[in-house]
Amino acid sequence: MFPRDTGLLVGKVLQGETRTLARVLSMVENGDPLSESIMHDIYDPARRSLTVGVTGPPGAGKSTLTCRLIGYWRGSGRKVGVIAVDPSSPFSGGALLGDRVRMQEHASDPGVFIRSMGSRGHLGGLAGSTRDALELLAAAGYDPVIVETVGVGQAEVEVASLADITLLVLVPGMGDEVQTMKAGIMEIGDIIVLNKADRQGIDQLESSVMASLELLPEGSHRPPVVRCSSLTGDGIEELTGEMDGLLSGILDRDSLVRRRTTLILESILREKGRHMAARVVEARFGSIERAVDLILDGKTTPYGIGVLLSEEHASKAGD
Amino acid sequence: MFPRDTGLLVGKVLQGETRTLARVLSMVENGDPLSESIMHDIYDPARRSLTVGVTGPPGAGKSTLTCRLIGYWRGSGRKVGVIAVDPSSPFSGGALLGDRVRMQEHASDPGVFIRSMGSRGHLGGLAGSTRDALELLAAAGYDPVIVETVGVGQAEVEVASLADITLLVLVPGMGDEVQTMKAGIMEIGDIIVLNKADRQGIDQLESSVMASLELLPEGSHRPPVVRCSSLTGDGIEELTGEMDGLLSGILDRDSLVRRRTTLILESILREKGRHMAARVVEARFGSIERAVDLILDGKTTPYGIGVLLSEEHASKAGD
Secondary structure (H helix, E strand, O other), X not given: OOOOOOHHHHHHHHOOOHHHHHHHHHHHHOOOXXXXXXXXXXXXXXXXXXXXXXXXOOOOOHHHHHHHHHXXXXXXXXXXXXXXXXXXXXXXXXXXXXXXXXXXXXXXXXOEXXXXXXXXXXXXXXXXXXXXXXXXHHHOOOOOEEEEEXXXXXXXXXXXXXXXXXXXXXXXXXXXXXXXXXHHHHHHOOEEEEOOOOOOOHHHHHHHHHHHHHOOOOOOOOOXXXXXXXXXXXXXXXXXHHHXXXXXXXXXXXXXXXXXXXXXXXXHXXXXXXXXXXXXXXXXXXXXXXXXXXXXXXXXOHHHHHHHHHHHHHHHHOO | OOOOXXXXXXXXXXXXXXXXXXXXXXXXXXXXXXXXXHHHHHOOOOOOOOEEEEEOOOOOOHHHHHHHHHHHHHHOOOOEEEEEEEOOOOOOEOOOOHHHHHHHHHOOOOOEEEEEEEOOXXXXXXXXXXXXXXXXXXXXXXXXXXXXXXXXXHHHHHHHHHOOEEEEEEOOOOHHHHHHOOHHHHHHOOEEEEOOOOOOOHHHHHHHHHHHHHOOOOOOOOOOEEEOOOOXXXXXXXXXXXXXXXXXOOOOHHHHHHHHHHHHHHHHHHHHHHHHHHHHHHHHHOOHHHHHHHHHOOOOOHHHHHHHHHHHHHHHHOO
């Protein structure tokens, strides 16, 4: 099924060899045909590596918080991986942009591996390559792997959903406005971090958040709320304590592994499914663009093509 | 190809009969098998109806701005449709939640049709049903149709991408923090609205935004920046002026129509593709859950299943 000359790369990634890791990450990002085979060989559902998503509005101090978390985990000797997802950036690879510069204090530490992922590929590609980058960093021995997103795009939402624990980072300043926030938004975060707790407005922020959480439906998970100052480091220990609590409590190991596996499979079904549908359209109309031409000429509609996709596949499945 | 008893519903939607419109919206949302046929009959790429996306962080005053825009367009006699997308809400249909209550001043106006879309269906379903709701409101004669999103989820990002013009709404308060915002985020908005311009901090917000826009790559579209106060109504006229300018200038009618058609087709390819891939997995392994079991048992990997999907489809396409 697979070509064989990828064994060396796989071996070196599993040994944690960073130059090979960087090379394989680029192969994944560039959609190299061998990358699928490498991912197949490297994948191990039983691998224990915590994935932490860090999300929140721009300016919430996500990078500074990430930086603090790196420091905390480095202090206990863990190798920490960071994937900084920024769909709006045309850069990727080693590029550290904007506020990510703050993470550079860790850039020379061999126990920390930081990778930025930008929108190099086509639509939907970023979600897939970030999903795979996560697995690769875990395979190379990084635990935890932090995925920091700028929090606005489709790819980032998909990626955040792969994380075992997601931190929703909020700050005072949007304080008096949070009460209009839909309670449900809060459900994105397994833990809500009130960052910049040294600032004015932190009390209003906390009471607004608490009021929003009150509106959650009966029986739904109420995320713990932790005050934090990435600047001073206050609250970081409490935050990691809450994370450990979640991991040992609500989220047992088996269900975490099953959940992540299911999400990875779903993500691959979406990616491959899009290709399968496009190929049917191409076989029938020549190209997607030509199908659009026919729609604009009134010969068919996107919904008619949808029915065709359902029917075509049903008839083939019956072969 | 289609059953025929949907003609009556189609006719009534095209006449703008709101009770039928509401019924068909529910059919679409519930995934009624007849809804695909109705959408096919109703679809007209040449239909002229402006779609305006309103997005931004929680608390930016999106609903109040939407309310002002409704008032403005009602003043010139246009029928205005509003789709309020909230993936975190278990409610849909007529439900007006949280800050959307502010729109109720227009709820009794027969020239305004407001519909909330919540996460009733399965994953990915909301994007599809909102896409179709947009077409239905346009078919019923609403022009413009405003799509307001809470701005955090995958479905919302997908939906926002269907809009002809997207307004990114920002407010002072996150002011001193916007400089850390990635310039690229700005590219989401065709127009950047600085809302609550009556507030302190508006000048800092504007200079931060301007500084961020400076960082955009050469030759990329620099969105106009408009100050606005939804509270007083100041700036609304300037905002709609900028929208008209965009429509008559950069965005010519043909390219708008082609763009929207392509996006709708892409959205349908994703939806159907996911089903096609799932059916292949079900045919091979019994169910998705059973495939996950096999992965957890180490018999295959999600990537191995990915290769299988590519191969299976390639062989069938060759029949």
